Structures are given as C-alpha cells and as structure tokens.
Amino acid sequence: MSQASGKVQGIMKRRTLLRPIEVAQADWYHDGILHRVRLSGADEVVVFEWQPEGFWEPFVPNPASDTFVSAAIDIQDEPWREFVRQLPVNWQDFLGWFQFNRLEALAVLSQCPQLMPHLERVPALMMFVATHATLRSPNTTHWAEINAIYERENIYGVLSWLGLPSSPHTLAILSDHPEPEVPRSELAIIRSALWNTHHHPLAA
Numbered sequence: 001m002s003q004a005s006g007k008v009q010g011i012m013k014r015r016t017l018l019r020p021i022e023v024a025q026a027d028w029y030h031d032g033i034l035h036r037v038r039l040s041g042a043d044e045v046v047v048f049e050w051q052p053e054g055f056w057e058p059f060v061p062n063p064a065s066d067t068f069v070s071a072a073i074d075i076q077d078e079p080w081r082e083f084v085r086q087l088p089v090n091w092q093d094f095l096g097w098f099q100f101n102r103l104e105a106l107a108v109l110s111q112c113p114q115l116m117p118h119l120e121r122v123p124a125l126m127m128f129v130a131t132h133a134t135l136r137s138p139n140t141t142h143w144a145e146i147n148a149i150y151e152r153e154n155i156y157g158v159l160s161w162l163g164l165p166s167s168p169h170t171l172a173i174l175s176d177h178p179e180p181e182v183p184r185s186e187l188a189i190i191r192s193a194l195w196n197t198h199h200h201p202l203a204a
Contacts, residue, residue, distance in 0.1 A: 024038075024079065024082035024083045024085070024086060025037060025038035025079070025083055026038075026071075026075050026079050026080045026083045026103075027075070027079070028070055028071040028073075028074035028075045029070065029074055030066065030067045030070035030071070030074075031070075033050055033051060033052055034050065034051045035048070035049065035050045035051075035067065035070075035071065036048075036049050036050075036051075036056075037049075037083070037103065037106065038083070039083075039086055039087075044086065045110075046087075046106065046109075046110035048060070048061045048107070048110075060111075060141055060143070061107035061110070061111065061141070062133050062139075062140070062141045063101075063103070063104035063107045063108070063130035063131060063133075064130070064131040064132070064133040064134045064139065065133075065139075068103055068104055068107075071103045072100045072101070072102075072103065075103065080102065090116065090120070091106075091109055091116075093120075094109065094116070094119060094120055094123070095109075097123045097180040097181065098123075098126075098180065098181050099181065100181060101126070101127060101130070101181050104126070104127065104130040104131075105126050105130070107130060108126055108129050108130050111141075111143040111146075111147075112129065112143060112146055112147055112150070114147060114150055114151075115129065115146075115150065115155070115158070118155045118171075121171070121175060122171050122174045122175045123177075123180030124174040124175070124177035124179075124180050124182050125171070125174050126180070126182075127181075127182045127184065127187060128162050128164065128182075128187060128191075129146070129158070129162065131184060131187060132146065132161075132162060135162065135163055145161075146158060146161065149161050155171070159171075163191055164191060164194055165194050165195060170194055173194060174190075
C-alpha cells in the first residue's frame with residue numbers, strides 16, 4: 001500500500017468515525033409549526049421539541065393539549081415504529097397497547113418512569129395521568145408534583161391527586177377495562193362512576 005493510499009484511508013476512517021449517527025424521530029405539525037420527539041444524549045433521554053423560529057427548542061409535553069391531537073393524526077406509522085425500536089423493550093411493549101394515544105403514553109413514561117410497573121398492570125390509568133393538566137388551573141402540567149407524590153404516598157397518593165378513589169378497588173376496576181386506550185371523552189364519566197360504590201361503565 002502506498003503512503004498516499006494509506007493517508008486517504010486514514011482520512012476516510014476518521015470521517016466515518018466522526019459522522020453523526022442518525023437517530024430515528026417522529027415528527028408532526030401543529031398550527032403550522034413542526035414538532036418532534038427523539039432521543040438525546042448518551043442516556044438516550046426522550047425529548048420533545050418544536051421549531052417556532054427555525055431552531056429546535058425543547059418543550060414540556062402536555063398531552064391534554066391540542067398539540068397531541070395533531071400528533072395522533074400527523075405522525076406516520078413507519079417513523080413511529082422506527083423511533084419506538086430505540087426504546088427499552090418494556091416501553092415498546094407498553095406503547096403497543098396504544099394507537100391514537102401513543103404519544104400521550106410516551107409522554108407519561110418519559111416524565112413519570114416510576115409509574116411504569118403500575119401502568120403495565122393497569123394501562124387504562126395512563127390517560128388519567130396524561131391529561132392531569134385539565135384538573136388544575138391554569139391548564140399546565142405538574143409532572144414533578146406527580147413524581148413527588150408517588151415517592152411519598154405511592155400509587156394511591158397519585159390516584160387521589162388525579163381525583164380518583166384511592167383504593168385497590170379502583171386499580172382492579174381499571175385493570176378490567178376492555179380497552180386500554182380510553183377516549184378522552186370518557187375520562188370524566190369513568191371518574192364519576194368510580195366514586196359510585198359498585199355501579200360503573202367498566203363492569204360490562
């Protein structure tokens with residue numbers, strides 16, 4: 001091998017090593033502004049971003065907002081599947097329960113990973129956590145508060161904070177829900193029914 005050829009190969013090897021690794025992402029538009037979710041950093045943290053001024057900026061996900069409604073319509077299945085393949089296997093399995101609310105489920109896992117064991121057993125609980133911003137005024141997220149409550153009072157404290165009866169009975173009823181992907185329109189109905197002793201729409 002000539003000296004010149006060796007130098008060329010050395011340069012090409014360095015370029016290959018320096019070439020950025022392409023990471024899958026899922027993107028969508030809301031109000032004409034591009035949004036995306038991707039993994040960031042060596043720890044592969046889930047990051048939600050938008051591009052209001054031509055530059056990507058992180059934002060705190062609020063699954064109760066219309067941004068997520070747009071995402072449910074706009075995110076294509078193939079980019080979503082490519083993105084999900086990068087996540088831990090148990091996250092992949094959990095997200096597989098959802099279609100229309102799949103980004104909501106990802107937001108909950110990314111912001112409250114401690115809830116994962118309970119959500120795996122009771123997937124129907126996910127949308128109550130996801131839309132918690134509708135319970136407080138103004139309509140903002142309280143992820144840190146949910147995490148703090150969970151650390152102090154476990155899942156039953158979170159149930160109470162969500163306006164649900166704080167008991168094993170609540171979890172048992174929700175675990176029997178025939179469809180984990182609970183529509184937003186049914187959340188208030190189910191919450192009210194859970195406060196009625198034995199009469200609830202999930203028993204059917």
